[in-house]
Amino acid sequence: MYEVKPATSWTTDFDHADPAYNANAHEIWDELRETCPVAHTDRYGGAWLPVRHEDVSAIARDTDHFSSEGAVLSNKPPRDEWISNAPIGGAPPITSDPPFHADARRLLLPAFSPQVINEWEPEIRRLCNELIDNMGESLTVDAAVQYAQNIPVYVIARMLGLPVEDSDYFRDTVHLVLEGIGAPFGERQQSFEQLDAYLSKHVQDHIENPKDDLIGFLLNARIYDQPLSPAHVVGTIILLMVAGIDTTWSAIGSSIWHLAQYPSDLARMVNEPELLPTAIEELLRAYAPVTMARIVSKDATIGGCPVKRGDSVLLPFPAANRDPEVFDRADEVVIDREENRHVAFGLGIHRCLGSNLARLELRVAVEVFIARFPKFDLANADAVTWSLGQVRGPRKLPVRIVQRS
Numbered sequence: 001m002y003e004v005k006p007a008t009s010w011t012t013d014f015d016h017a018d019p020a021y022n023a024n025a026h027e028i029w030d031e032l033r034e035t036c037p038v039a040h041t042d043r044y045g046g047a048w049l050p051v052r053h054e055d056v057s058a059i060a061r062d063t064d065h066f067s068s069e070g071a072v073l074s075n076k077p078p079r080d081e082w083i084s085n086a087p088i089g090g091a092p093p094i095t096s097d098p099p100f101h102a103d104a105r106r107l108l109l110p111a112f113s114p115q116v117i118n119e120w121e122p123e124i125r126r127l128c129n130e131l132i133d134n135m136g137e138s139l140t141v142d143a144a145v146q147y148a149q150n151i152p153v154y155v156i157a158r159m160l161g162l163p164v165e166d167s168d169y170f171r172d173t174v175h176l177v178l179e180g181i182g183a184p185f186g187e188r189q190q191s192f193e194q195l196d197a198y199l200s201k202h203v204q205d206h207i208e209n210p211k212d213d214l215i216g217f218l219l220n221a222r223i224y225d226q227p228l229s230p231a232h233v234v235g236t237i238i239l240l241m242v243a244g245i246d247t248t249w250s251a252i253g254s255s256i257w258h259l260a261q262y263p264s265d266l267a268r269m270v271n272e273p274e275l276l277p278t279a280i281e282e283l284l285r286a287y288a289p290v291t292m293a294r295i296v297s298k299d300a301t302i303g304g305c306p307v308k309r310g311d312s313v314l315l316p317f318p319a320a321n322r323d324p325e326v327f328d329r330a331d332e333v334v335i336d337r338e339e340n341r342h343v344a345f346g347l348g349i350h351r352c353l354g355s356n357l358a359r360l361e362l363r364v365a366v367e368v369f370i371a372r373f374p375k376f377d378l379a380n381a382d383a384v385t386w387s388l389g390q391v392r393g394p395r396k397l398p399v400r401i402v403q404r405s
């Protein structure tokens with residue numbers, strides 16, 4: 001495991017791979033908002049961290065100055081040694097810029113419409129119940145390891161048409177992309193080449209034996225009247241795995257972490273099921289898991305602070321969601337919050353394309369968990385661990401089951 005040199009200051013030396021960052025993210029963002037709303041680090045070739053809603057939204061909307069080619073902030077060679085593949089990027093459309101972005105996004109939309117996604121509800125519900133059945137009668141269960149981490153990986157493997165038995169490999173891959181950000185570039189590169197070979201083998205199998213799944217869908221899709229290039233197909237598969245796994249796993253885990261500590265919220269959600277959709281939106285606001293990154297493509301300013309071409313910027317949508325300028329009682333979970341224009345799914349042209357699926361998985365996962373375990377609390381608050389990097393959620397979450405149904 002790669003050791004990260006601890007950050008010496010969140011204002012001038014932040015590092016999202018420092019375990020203390022995600023473990024204390026809400027406090028760090030609150031303090032930065034008060035003292036230094038656009039923080040900086042020299043790490044990763046130089047990067048900025050704006051935490052105000054206003055600055056995060058302005059950057060997300062400004063594709064002229066901020067490119068999505070650097071969607072993950074990680075160790076890379078200096079910017080001028082990169083071989084740029086803009087505007088497509090390695091994982092279209094999340095790494096793509098206009099005008100290509102709109103075409104790469106449009107072709108995926110039908111596969112993620114509510115009608116297509118809602119068909120998956122019975123299978124997700126069956127899986128969630130099976131995971132709970134497998135826990136047996138244990139008094140303590142790990143809600144991250146035995147529950148949350150298994151749901152999105154299974155669903156996206158089934159949707160893509162990849163073997164569910166390879167779930168551990170998919171989780172390792174996501175770990176490499178999102179958490180191994182401080183590892184030497186060469187090491188990451190080697191693992192990406194292996195992933196490319198693995199996926200290319202499955203794409204070839206789909207070409208020889210056509211299937212009605214997402215890989216089949218990508219193979220039949222066309223852009224500018226041409227089939228997608230092999231790099232586009234594999235890049236989009238990687239995106240769907242990365243975007244689909246850690247994110248929803250983190251949102252499910254954080255929601256259970258919250259309910260384990262707030263018995264009155266848990267009791268209301270158990271007793272007033274009609275509240276669930278509103279409560280889920282509030283949990284998404286308060287515990288939004290996804291921070292994105294951008295590369296400055298032309299000199300610009302962020303909240304009055306000048307930034308240079310080639311600098312990186314973290315885009316913490318979760319910090320924007322806790323900005324008291326925009327949300328009343330921003331640091332509290334108000335499970336019946338009526339007005340809630342949160343940005344957990346981002347905003348602007350890259351707004352999450354999988355939000356129907358993410359909401360379905362999160363709602364069903366929470367619904368089943370609280371139906372089967374109407375009372376639970378944290379078994380050991382100190383044993384909870386958090387992910388590293390841009391996607392934030394619990395990775396160990398021991399929960400004590402107080403009541404089963």
Ligand code: HEM
Nearest residue numbers: 093094243244247248251290292345346350352353354358
């Ligand atoms: C709770 C779970 C999720 C959260 C919080 C989330 C959040 C986000 C955010 C913030 C973005 C914007 C990226 C940017 O501005 O650069 C995004 C984009 C995207 N997400 Fe999600 N996501 C989740 C689950 C999913 C799932 C399950 C899928 C599909 C399997 C998915 C697919 C995508 C795709 C394809 C994009 C890129 C859209 C584009 O570039 O036009 N996401 N997501």
